[in-house]
Amino acid sequence: MFNKFGGNIYLIGFMASGKSTIGPLLAKKMKRPFLDTDEWIEVETGLSIAEFFQKYGEAEFRRKENNCIRKIAEINAMVIAVGGGAVINPANWLRLKQSGITIYLKCPVQEIIKRVNKDSSRPLLTGDESQKADRIRNLFLEREPFYEMADITIECQPNDIPETTVKRIIEKLEVTL
Template sequence: MNKMNKSNIVLIGFMGSGKSTIGKALAQRLNYSFIDSDVLIEDRIKMPISDYFKHYGEEKFRILEEEIISQIALTSEAVIATGGGVVKNPNNISNLKNNGTIFYLKGSPEHIFENVKYDTTRPLLNTGNKLETIKSLLKERSPLYESASDMIIDIDHKSIEEIVVSILDCMRGKVI
């Protein structure tokens, strides 16, 4: 299989786009290791990211995230699920691209809302109107996701298996 000449597969996208779920399924299919940057961060800080945000703020979190991403980027034959804001730091994308092909899991605000509407662990979405917050953040981040990605995978109205197959087809060089 042509792995686009890169060892890792990196999944980026908005929170709630399924990066972890799809990443685990894809890693299993490829017999790759699975790495979730948010899980590694929580292991390091010994608390949920939402608590870290409350106590230390987003800026300190992004510094920690960059440190973790620079370490993850050195691995090989891994599927890497990143946090939704990883694209806010160009160093993260540069590090991940060194040994990875980046797939943007692109979902509509409505699709993402359906995935996160009952989730209270996402600090940036703890607002009075989650859907409007998602729309606003997506408007800001979509150009970053698109410019950072090697391939864009539309996730709306697709099963996990269909998304995994789309990624595998891209890796094999098929046009979707």
């Protein structure tokens, strides 16, 4: 049934929740193209997200991200990993909801902290290492109400393997669509 759904499948959630890992696997299983909004911006600008933030700042990044989502919402039948902060913009949220189904990959904040500590390329988390966990918690609390508005929520556990998460997403899609 879900393969007849022509809209996009949007994976949303906090940074390091698994969107960029789960997305390609889900797309392959559903026989759909995969797109990552952060990768789109990197290709379009020729800069990594961290470099773009450093050179132009968060406001300009959000403008680029908004334009990216506007373009993507016009395309159909894709699996798309959406940047963690994109959903706090009401216009982005409306575009996602109108052009597809949103799936929140809900990962425990402690697991996010653990994953982020292994990755130094997160531009919103640069600076004092001792305060990184607090910044993550605060950002998570700020964004979580937006993530909770998703059509489907998938609870991700620290020991889940990506294929198991994909299977759970497909099961939920079959019930929802």
